[in-house]
Amino acid sequence: MDYDPWDEVKAIDDTKAGIKGLVDSGIVKIPRIFIRPPHELAEELNMCKSTLQVPVVDLSGIQVEDGRKKIVDEIREASEKWGLFQLINHGIPSSVLEGMIHGTRKFHEQDVEMKKEYYSSDPTRVVRYESNLKLLTTKGRTATWKDSLLISVLEPEEIPPVCRKTSLEYIKHVIKLEDTLLGLLSEALGLKRNHLKATECDKGQTLVCHYYPACLQPELTLCTPKHTDPVFVTILLQDQSGGLQVMRDNQWADVEPIEHGLVVNIGDLFQILSNDKFVSATHRVVAKNVGPRMSVACFFNESSVSPKIFGPIKELISEENPPLYKDFQVADYLTNFYSKPLDKTSLDLFRL
Numbered sequence: 001m002d003y004d005p006w007d008e009v010k011a012i013d014d015t016k017a018g019i020k021g022l023v024d025s026g027i028v029k030i031p032r033i034f035i036r037p038p039h040e041l042a043e044e045l046n047m048c049k050s051t052l053q054v055p056v057v058d059l060s061g062i063q064v065e066d067g068r069k070k071i072v073d074e075i076r077e078a079s080e081k082w083g084l085f086q087l088i089n090h091g092i093p094s095s096v097l098e099g100m101i102h103g104t105r106k107f108h109e110q111d112v113e114m115k116k117e118y119y120s121s122d123p124t125r126v127v128r129y130e131s132n133l134k135l136l137t138t139k140g141r142t143a144t145w146k147d148s149l150l151i152s153v154l155e156p157e158e159i160p161p162v163c164r165k166t167s168l169e170y171i172k173h174v175i176k177l178e179d180t181l182l183g184l185l186s187e188a189l190g191l192k193r194n195h196l197k198a199t200e201c202d203k204g205q206t207l208v209c210h211y212y213p214a215c216l217q218p219e220l221t222l223c224t225p226k227h228t229d230p231v232f233v234t235i236l237l238q239d240q241s242g243g244l245q246v247m248r249d250n251q252w253a254d255v256e257p258i259e260h261g262l263v264v265n266i267g268d269l270f271q272i273l274s275n276d277k278f279v280s281a282t283h284r285v286v287a288k289n290v291g292p293r294m295s296v297a298c299f300f301n302e303s304s305v306s307p308k309i310f311g312p313i314k315e316l317i318s319e320e321n322p323p324l325y326k327d328f329q330v331a332d333y334l335t336n337f338y339s340k341p342l343d344k345t346s347l348d349l350f351r352l
Contacts, residue, residue, distance in 0.1 A: 018147035050251035060089035076188035083281030102165030108211035214291035241293035
């Protein structure tokens with residue numbers, strides 16, 4: 001009998017209970033749509049694991065001139081070599097971080113009937129809960145082992161009541177941290193402190209609250225496949241479960257969770273702004289047979305409906321260092337990102 005992946009997609013989608021519902025139903029093996037292609041699994045067995053440690057930046061000395069210079073230097077080096085670093089002593093209270101993780105768990109673990117009204121694969125919905133099955137399998141990709149709550153408009157009444165208070169409190173703090181971060185990144189590029197803020201590259205925020213149930217066959221699937229973020233900057237809160245990995249020198253390095261720490265990664269659009277001085281982090285999340293794991297990504301981008309044009313920062317361009325990318329609108333970049341062939345990056349499509 002011919003295998004049709006859409007039968008599995010429809011069966012899961014119709015429940016509106018996501019991957020968590022699949023696990024709760026008592027399955028003994030994962031459905032075929034989640035199993036990675038044989039060449040990927042073979043490649044995985046042959047790939048060495050990196051022992052390199054992801055950079056950790058301590059913001060506690062930021063108010064002192066020497067301390068700030070050290071922080072800027074560390075951020076510059078991490079952004080050039082990794083495109084990713086961890087932040088500690090960043091000023092967001094531990095109670096706010098723990099509240100956000102707890103709110104994420106409460107949303108995903110509430111009664112399915114309560115979650116159903118948010119279940120949708122319609123990208124125009126400002127608040128939606130999904131497992132991304134249709135998008136992934138339409139493009140011939142393997143489905144991923146996670147459920148997500150996406151909040152793209154920060155209107156309090158739109159956010160599910162079960163996590164509304166914790167989400168709003170967290171967003172307020174993380175936007176303030178982003179202001180600080182943009183100042184440090186500006187200085188790391190040799191620009192004035194307010195340069196990046198003035199571009200309004202962080203004007204829009206999307207909060208994505210991921211829930212990764214324990215997986216029966218973690219070696220066969222991924223929670224999030226290898227990718228870069230089609231944004232300027234991402235600030236990620238992860239629980240203590242682990243699973244996030246970043247690529248360095250063609251090897252995967254674990255981004256070990258730091259209690260009350262945050263992960264910052266440079267996105268594609270920031271790589272373009274920096275004219276390749278900083279790199280967009282290639283990362284993924286591996287599946288585990290323990291869980292659930294929770295993480296909350298805050299993506300910073302100009303609005304996708306904005307007519308604003310971005311491109312390599314003029315102050316970084318010279319005869320010796322000509323622009324490497326075309327100017328673009330965020331909407332154009334996102335269209336290319338979601339429709340590009342699997343073997344291409346969107347950065348390639350915008351290179352001069």
